[in-house]
Amino acid sequence: MASDETAVLEEERKTLPTKKKRKKITGITIAQIVFVIALLVYMEIAVKKKWISPVFLAAPTDIFKEGVKIIKDGTLLPHLLISLEEVLAGYALGAVTGIAVGLLWTLFPKVEEFMSAFCSAIMAVPKVAILPLLILWFGIGFKSKLVLIFLFTVFTVLFNTVGGAKQVSDEYIKVARVFETGRVKTVFKVVLPFALTSIFTGLKLSAATAMTGVVFSEMQSAKAGIGYLLAESQNFLNTKRLFFLVILVTVMSVLFVKFFKLLEYLTCHKWRKV
């Protein structure tokens, strides 16, 4: 108890100065905002006055207009949906498999002994390097993207699940044993809740990489998707569209990660700090 209370106190001590700092920082925040606005204004003027070729840079107003245009004329939506479909399907499959195999390993250490060497080996392969192979096997459509995103996701989630499960404290296992909890129930009632923190870390890490993976693979070879649209815009030297798409992909990636932060908050905030 004593240690927990001091932990809380320390927490407070830590947060107090930062709060004060935050107030002091307002000056810097203003400077940052001014800097960003200045940069945007410069981009606008530089492009409009032809100081810089519109091939290299785009005026913020043009980027915005281009965005509105491809949303309104229906150019964007089909590509956006395809990318989302690929990333969500691949990610979901990877995440579920990662957690399931992680729990399987925890239940049956022999399975881990057998599999972990292979999984580590596949994990070590830079995923983008096997994209050509995936395309040979699965074509340039949905399937190759699905498999790539799956590979991007599954190992991070798997190793985070297993890592979290291994850290479960002896005490909790002893409690489980004292109450004669069976293997399966121990895993689901004790190990899994304990490993949640680590599992969420895995989910958040791989959410960001999954987005990267889908855009990259579509740029390499695809008939549709945001990445395809990016490559096409580059071919047509449509710089303002490139800028808009980059912003869009960034926002999507951030939202994807934020979604898991929210999910983690909803599942865990009652009993621990998230």
Added chain:
Amino acid sequence: MPSIRIENVGKIYEDADGNNVTALNNINLTINDGEFVSIVGPSGCGKSTLLEIVAGLQPATSGNVYLDEKPITGPGRDIGVVFQSAALFPWRTVRKNMAYGMEIAKVPKEEQKKRIDKYLDLMGLKDFADKYPSQLSGGMRQRAGIARTLIMNPKVTLMDEPFSAVDHLTRSTLQEELIRIHQTEKKTVLFVTHDISEAVLLSDRVILLTPRPGRIQEEYVIKTKQPRSRTDDEIIKISAQIIADISRGAEFKEAEYFI
């Protein structure tokens, strides 16, 4: 009927370097039905080890432990264990933590609720039933941990320094509660502590172990009726006796090394 019989129990650990560490040596002890027995001794003498062997959490290297004449081979519902740090599951509320053992034992829901309400009341945790362990004080956590064990109605309760992590005042309250519960339920208790006066205050019998490897050095029977006071003559006398015997044990130990 003797409730627990510890027979020639020894324990040898192998440490990380592969050396053998003898933690316990030839322990013989019988704990009678309804008796409250404490084990005291210097740090590292094997108290927790002995408790875990009795709990069936780890095997003895030699000897046997019997519960009602049946050898203990693993953890079981007849033996409840309270851990030093309460070890509540942080993702469960107090109520859910108390329900854990009953959940595993598939006790019907209404019965669970009835017993939980009774123990919430008994432990003064009514207002905290739906709080998580991180929202409780150390004393409350310990009470919830004790409730989680007692609620299963085990024949024997083992406690490993259950009050060592709480402040002095809370400890006195918890000690009183424990005595009260023991008086009403007459359950067999094996209690590990390094607090001599706590042991003497609570127990019918106190067992003193020698420094590692732990052997039984001395046994003290405390006859004063409960409720006792720390200032009772016998309590003071036996506490002083034990403290004197502990330093004697340490001397023995040193002498052994020199020979």
